[in-house]
Amino acid sequence: MREVFVAGIGMTPFGRFPDTTIEALGRQAILAALEDAGIGQNDVEVAYAGHARTGRLHKRENGVGQLCCWSAGIREIPIAGVGNFCASGSTALRETWMAVGSGLYDVGLAIGVEQLSKRPEGGQPLTSDGMELEGELGFTPPAFFALAARRYMHTTGVDPAVLAQVAVKNRRHASLNPYAQYRSPITLGEVLGSPMVADPLTRLSCCPTSDGAAAAILVSREAAERLELDRLVRVLSSSLASGGYRGDDIAHLDLDHRAALAAYEMADVGPEDVDVAEVHDAFTICEIIHYEDLGFCPMWEGAAMVQSGDSSLGGRLPVSTSGGLLSRGHPLGATGIAQAHEVVTQLRGEAGERQVEGARIGLTHCVGGFVTSDAAASAVHILAAA
C-alpha cells in the first residue's frame, strides 16, 4: 500500500429534507468535494458509495453510487456500493483508500448518502437488519445502549447528568458548525428533561433522524503532484473489524477496541498522539464508552473526560467537534465521511471558531450493526496534516 491523501471534501448540511432526492444530496456533496479539491469530473477514476437504508426505504439497494455520480457528471468509471450499517460511509472511505493505495487508481471518490426522513415504503419504524424479533419486543438500539449505560453507571457510580453532559458539549460544538442539523445550545436540564426514550437515555441523549451526503476525494502522491493539489491530509491508517461487545461487559465494544488497536498499529501512533476525534456518539453513553475502547482514557474513566472538559473544545482531546451524531446529525451512510470532513477541516486549520489549535493528528470512528449479534462493523481512520 502506498500513501493516500484526502485532497477534497464536501458535504450537504445535515437535516431533514424529505422533498429532495438521494441523487440531489449526493450530487451536492460530490460537486462540493470536486470544487474543494480543485479537480474536475473527468479526473475521478473510481468511486465507492456508502448507504445503509436506501434499499429498504427507497427501493434503491443498488446503483446509488452510479445515480449520484451520473447526477454530478461522473460517467463510465468503476463504481461499487458498500453497506456496513452505520459504518457504511467509513467502509466506502476505506475501499476508496484501498483502491488508491493499491496503485490501481490515482484519484478516487468516496460518497456517503442517506435520506431517512422520506419513507416511501411506509411509516413503519426500521429495526436493525436481522433483529426484527428483538425490535418488535422493544430491544432496539436505544434499549441496548440504555442497558450499557446502566451497567456503566452501576460500575462507576456516575449519574445520568454526567451522560447528559455529552449532549450539551456536542450541541455547543455544533453551534459552531454550519453543516450541523441542530445548532441551538441546550442545557443539562433540557437534556435530562426531554422525553424518556429508554431510561436513562432521553430524546436529547439520542441522535436524530437525518438526511444528508458527504464526499471525499482521495489521491496518490503522484496525482497530487500532477494535478497540483494542495491542502492535503494524509490517511495514516484505516481499519475495519467485525464482532460484538466484550465478553460479559455489555458497556464495552470489543470490535471497537480491536479496530482501534489495528488503526494505531498501522498508523504507528498511539491514542496519546490524537489531537481531535470524531466518534460514533449515537447515544450519549456511546461517546463515553468509545473514549475507553479507543484508548483515549483508561477503562471506566470516560465519564471523567467529559466532566473535566478534556473532550470539549479547548480541552486535552476535543471529541465530536462537529457536534457529532447527536447534533451534527446521523444520516447513516453519510456519517463516516462527514466525520472525515470534520477531521480534515480541523487538520487543515480551516475549522474557524471550532478550530482545535495545532491539530496534527485526527481520528474518526464509526460503529454499526447490532452488537448483540456478531453482525456489526467498526471502522477507525487516522489522518494527519501532510
Added chain:
Amino acid sequence: MREVFVAGIGMTPFGRFPDTTIEALGRQAILAALEDAGIGQNDVEVAYAGHARTGRLHKRENGVGQLCCWSAGIREIPIAGVGNFCASGSTALRETWMAVGSGLYDVGLAIGVEQLSKRPEGGQPLTSDGMELEGELGFTPPAFFALAARRYMHTTGVDPAVLAQVAVKNRRHASLNPYAQYRSPITLGEVLGSPMVADPLTRLSCCPTSDGAAAAILVSREAAERLELDRLVRVLSSSLASGGYRGDDIAHLDLDHRAALAAYEMADVGPEDVDVAEVHDAFTICEIIHYEDLGFCPMWEGAAMVQSGDSSLGGRLPVSTSGGLLSRGHPLGATGIAQAHEVVTQLRGEAGERQVEGARIGLTHCVGGFVTSDAAASAVHILAAA
C-alpha cells in the same frame, strides 16, 4: 498490485430453497471453499459479501457477510457488503482481489448469496432499483432485452430459433453440472413453444428465479507458499465499468465493451486467448451480444457462433459451460462468484464430463442494473491456470 490467486472455491447447488436461510446458504458455500482450499476459518483475514436483494426481500440490507461468516465460524475480521445489481458477486470478488493484491491481506474470502424464492416482504414482483415507473409500465428487463433482440434480428436477419439455440446449448451444458438448477435437456421446440414473456423471448429464453451461494478464497503467493496451497488459479485481471448501452444501438452494451477492453489490457491477453468463458446470459439474446461486446467475434456475428457450435462444449470457445444463468441459475449476488467457480474448475481440469480440454485462460462477465439509465455495472475477470 501484486499477484493474486484463487486457492479455493465452493458453492451450493442453485435452485429454489425457500425453506432455508441466507446464512445457511452462505455457510455451505464458505465451508466448501475452505475445504477446497485446505485452510481453516482462522486463516481468513478479510471478507466481502455480494448481495443485491437481501435488503428488499429479507430486511437484510447490511450484515449479510457478517452473518454468513459468523455462521461458518469466521469471526472478528473486516467484512463489508457490496452491492452492484447482478454484478454484486463479481464486485465482491473484485474487492477481495484488491484487498489481497494491495498487500494489506494475504487471505481473503469473497462470498455471494441470494435467496429470491422466499419473499417475506410479500409477493410483489421486484423492479430494478430506480426503475419503478418503467417497471409498472411493463418496461422490465425482459422487455428491454426483447427490444435488443428485435434490433439484433432486424439488423442481422436471424430468427428467434437462432436465439433459442443458446438456451438449448446452455441446458445441455447444465446437464453435466451437478450444481445447476435445471439439468434436463431441452429442445429448440420446447424453448420456442414455452410461454411468451416478451416477444421474441419465451420463458425458457429467460433465466429462472434462483437461490444459492458461492464463495472463493483468494490468496497472495506468500500465503499460498506458507499454507502449502496447490491447485492455484491466477487472477490476471479484474475490471469494473459503469454506463449504459452504445449510443443509438440498444443491442450492444457499451459498459461491457469497456469493461472487457480494460480486463484484456490488464491481463495482457486478447479475446483470442480465451479458452472458456462464463457470460451474463440472463436472456438468450444477451449471450449473443456479449460475445460481440467481449470481442469473441466481430459485431453482429454472435449468432453465427451459436449456429456453428463455436460456443458449445467441443467448440472453439465454449461459453457458459456451467449452464449459465439460463440453466445453472441466477441468484443475483451469487452469480459472479459461481462464474468464477466454473472457470476455476475448468482451469484446474476438474470439470469432468464438461471439461474444456487444455483450458488455460478463462473469462467471467457479469452485468447488472438497468442499462437504459447509467445505473449499471459490468465486471470482467480473466483467470489463468497457474
